[in-house]
Amino acid sequence: MRVGAVDWGIRIAVVGLVIGGFYAVYVNGVAEGWWHAWGDTPTVAATGPTAAPTPAPTVSSEPAMSGGYQIGPDGVLVRPAEFAADTYTKPELPEAAKENSERGAEAAAEHYLALLVYAWNTGDTQPFADMSSPSSQFASAIVRDVNTRYDSGWTYGMESNITHVLRVEPIEANGKDVPEGSIVVKYRVDSYDGTYCTKTKVHTAASRYKSTFTLIMTWRDGQWIETQGRFAGDE
Structure with a gap:
């Protein structure tokens, strides 16, 4: 034991x-x-990625742009300053155009074409209208088209140059649309439509084109005015 x-x-x-x-x-x-x-509860450290706070959106002070052009307050692209309307000089009536002769009618027709181009590039149709008969449908259509363009856009770089003189001669009055003292002047012209804007769309013409420009110039109250006109394109 x-x-x-x-x-x-x-x-x-x-x-x-x-x-x-x-x-x-x-x-x-x-x-x-x-x-x-024994009895202690371990704490688990968060090892996953932490979400960064989303930054508040900032309001840009830069002007709205479209295709490299600034959009104006009216919703129309702002015309480039280097091609502003005031960079175009209003054509002056040549001395030859003040003569009641065939040469005077020809010089007046050249001036009239220059005023047409000036109207497109500036929106100022008054000089062109002042040299047109109130009954001229051609002139009324040009004034209407230019005003429509400038209501929601602009044009610059438009050209129309005379290349040949085809006809300069008196035309007989008919008591209707050809008054007394009228001379028909017909030119070949080379034209380019330049750059034009409609609201927020801009188009630059890709090529030049040729046409025939016909005018009926009438001597009235000491000066030449256009009573009829027409462009006829080659195509």
Whole structure:
């Protein structure tokens, strides 16, 4: 019996030493941070990406643009300053156009064409209208078309140059649309429509074109005025 009691005592002592060893390792591990103490809940650090705040939209102070052109307050593209209407000089009536002669009618017709081109490039139709008969359908159509263009756009770079004089001669009055003292003048002209804008669309002509320009110039109240006109294109 005594031997058995000693043997159990030794076993109990060994178990106690083992438990003590485990406890010492546990305590040391907690101290060193190898594991958490019993009953502690570990905190989890967020490792995912953080959402950056969305910046508030900024209002640009730059003017609205379309195709490289600034859009004006009326919704029409702003005409480039280097091609402004005031860069065009109003044609002056040549001295020859003040003569009541065939040469005077020819010079007046040349001036009339220059006023037509000036009207398209500036929007100023008054000089052209002043040299036209109120009954001229040709002149009325030109004035209407130019005004329509400038109501919602502009034109610059338009040209129409005389290349040949085809006819200059008196025409007999008919009591209707050909008054007394009229001379018919017919030219060959080379034209280019330039760059033109309608609201927010700009178009630049790709090529020149040729046509025949016919005018009936009438001597009235000491000056030549247009009473009939017509462009006839080659195509």
